[in-house]
Amino acid sequence: MSKINTSELVIPESMSENWQVIVNLMAQLIPVPSALIMRIHPNSIEVFSSNNNCEHPYSPGDSENLGQGLYCEYVIENQQQLSVENALVDPNWCHNPDIALGMVSYCGFPINWPNGCAFGTICVLDSKPNKISSTAVALLNSFKESIEAQLATLYQNEQLKLLNAELKSRVSTRTKDLVDLNFSLNQEIDKRRAAEKKVLYHQRHDLGTGFLNRNCLEFEATRAVDITLEHPQYAACAVHIGFSNGKLIQSKYGFNVWESILVQLREKLGYLTRYHLQTARPTSTELVFLIETNHLQEDIEQFIQQLIDVSHSEFEIEGQALHLHSYVGVSTTEDATSGTLLLQHACEAMRSCKDSGHKYTRYSESISLIQSDLNQLESYLLQAVRSDDLLLYFQPKVSPKTHRWTGAEALLRWRHPVLGDISNEALIKVAEQNGLIFEVGNFVLRSAIAKASEWANKVKDFKIAVNISAVQLKNPHFAEQIEDLLVAYQLPAEYLELEITESTLIADENVAHKSLHSLNRLGVTLSLDDFGTGYSSFDYLKKYPFDAIKVDKSFIKQLDSNEHDKTIVQSIIKIAKKLDLSITVEGIETLEHEEFIINEGCEYGQGFFYGRPMPCDEFEICLLSKHLPENVNQTFQ
Numbered sequence: 001m002s003k004i005n006t007s008e009l010v011i012p013e014s015m016s017e018n019w020q021v022i023v024n025l026m027a028q029l030i031p032v033p034s035a036l037i038m039r040i041h042p043n044s045i046e047v048f049s050s051n052n053n054c055e056h057p058y059s060p061g062d063s064e065n066l067g068q069g070l071y072c073e074y075v076i077e078n079q080q081q082l083s084v085e086n087a088l089v090d091p092n093w094c095h096n097p098d099i100a101l102g103m104v105s106y107c108g109f110p111i112n113w114p115n116g117c118a119f120g121t122i123c124v125l126d127s128k129p130n131k132i133s134s135t136a137v138a139l140l141n142s143f144k145e146s147i148e149a150q151l152a153t154l155y156q157n158e159q160l161k162l163l164n165a166e167l168k169s170r171v172s173t174r175t176k177d178l179v180d181l182n183f184s185l186n187q188e189i190d191k192r193r194a195a196e197k198k199v200l201y202h203q204r205h206d207l208g209t210g211f212l213n214r215n216c217l218e219f220e221a222t223r224a225v226d227i228t229l230e231h232p233q234y235a236a237c238a239v240h241i242g243f244s245n246g247k248l249i250q251s252k253y254g255f256n257v258w259e260s261i262l263v264q265l266r267e268k269l270g271y272l273t274r275y276h277l278q279t280a281r282p283t284s285t286e287l288v289f290l291i292e293t294n295h296l297q298e299d300i301e302q303f304i305q306q307l308i309d310v311s312h313s314e315f316e317i318e319g320q321a322l323h324l325h326s327y328v329g330v331s332t333t334e335d336a337t338s339g340t341l342l343l344q345h346a347c348e349a350m351r352s353c354k355d356s357g358h359k360y361t362r363y364s365e366s367i368s369l370i371q372s373d374l375n376q377l378e379s380y381l382l383q384a385v386r387s388d389d390l391l392l393y394f395q396p397k398v399s400p401k402t403h404r405w406t407g408a409e410a411l412l413r414w415r416h417p418v419l420g421d422i423s424n425e426a427l428i429k430v431a432e433q434n435g436l437i438f439e440v441g442n443f444v445l446r447s448a449i450a451k452a453s454e455w456a457n458k459v460k461d462f463k464i465a466v467n468i469s470a471v472q473l474k475n476p477h478f479a480e481q482i483e484d485l486l487v488a489y490q491l492p493a494e495y496l497e498l499e500i501t502e503s504t505l506i507a508d509e510n511v512a513h514k515s516l517h518s519l520n521r522l523g524v525t526l527s528l529d530d531f532g533t534g535y536s537s538f539d540y541l542k543k544y545p546f547d548a549i550k551v552d553k554s555f556i557k558q559l560d561s562n563e564h565d566k567t568i569v570q571s572i573i574k575i576a577k578k579l580d581l582s583i584t585v586e587g588i589e590t591l592e593h594e595e596f597i598i599n600e601g602c603e604y605g606q607g608f609f610y611g612r613p614m615p616c617d618e619f620e621i622c623l624l625s626k627h628l629p630e631n632v633n634q635t636f637q
Contacts, residue, residue, distance in 0.1 A: 221339030246285030553587025
């Protein structure tokens, strides 16, 4: 493949806007008058992004010639961080050109493309002596890593473009060779053979994509497994990939567009000649890759990583950028003694991957047991929904300073006589899979709003939070449903909080955008749940009208032993405050956790330290007792 010249790559406008947000945040949080992202050229270095929330002498487009002893030139040449507290008294930097601009303090990190070439630096400067704190250095380094991740995405996209161009050229050359060969054949023989091939092709291939169809896939899988039984040095593998937004794309753009995306995905994988690979389409929204190799583990890992990278890349459809939401299951002949079992195991692993949130899942016996349990759970749940056997638990949200219960999160529970207690997450997943999520979601919303209406008359400013699934948010009438329930139970909108995860937004961003803005106009509080665990959390705060964030409990769990997690939480809290967002921290289990969030200025805490999820009656008794005047300052157990 042709080599990419990184100096010629253009930074997209959306990425530049994101960098502008980053330098503004750096200038506010550290704080300093000047925060910059610099880009290096063969003979000069340019100000690419500079903060515009403070006065300083740097503007985008400004450049300096190299060779003058610049801070950033040193950082790039030595590929290491540089901190200068006061250049005026530092013999190494007292002649630095930035002193003439009034800047005497500096801290910067190198920024590189994924191929090792230098992009430039990320740095902050101050007009007075300034010893940058370790927390500020860690924040600066985290922004450097974020920018390098974006550059890696840009670089990979350029690689894919070059690969696609070369692939098209090779296909064009081969097509021309076939035309020349066919022209020399006898016309009558050619017609007869073409007819025979067409019949055979239709029997074996999916007409929309040209991939193997289901029947042919089963035949090839059986053949591959039989070969491995006769020749143990060979092995076969089935890689099953599904797409959660496949049916949505089909309905929105049509089958032809969806099929062209599947073909593009296969083309982006390129020619893989190290092993024998066949592509099949067993259903309209799924693909299976059948691999035969004598280097099983090495080839599987390489192929899966390549498949994940390609499936997460951008596809352009009708002028719009589109991403696939994929989940991958893997099965090998180490787990299966027949072609049927090989395909079945890969399918079970794929469905398990969809539920787990992992990038891919390899088959194991435990997956089969889990799948069997899920099937049984689906059957029981259908009965429970029809019999109205579900119930709500409530977990308090607390003001850490006063220990006042300011709200509660509604959590779905189901007590089954055989399966026992089943939690909120498991119920929602099963309901989404078998199409019961609308009925289950309506039950949760209706029951939570009804209780919130009762408690609003007894407890002042008490807010109920409800988790919203991706399927609910994709409903274009979801905001109308919420409004109807609020009117029916006479609950003011500000007493209802809807918690939405990043994965919920990814499912369909266009519909989510409309629904969230409609809910915002109603006055409902919108909270971004599990904040910090996704790759676009900050971006969603800019895109959508969120009022609050909920810091994921995974950060709090390691708070005492992991300084990195502590720094991340502190940074999240600072940014949320700058954006005027209220903050709830999950996972508060100890007095030390509580003291931490109080010191950081968090408004709300939630966790076992304040109270476990409780049945409605028990919660109501505790709620009313906690709000009696003599009990307001009691310690919670």
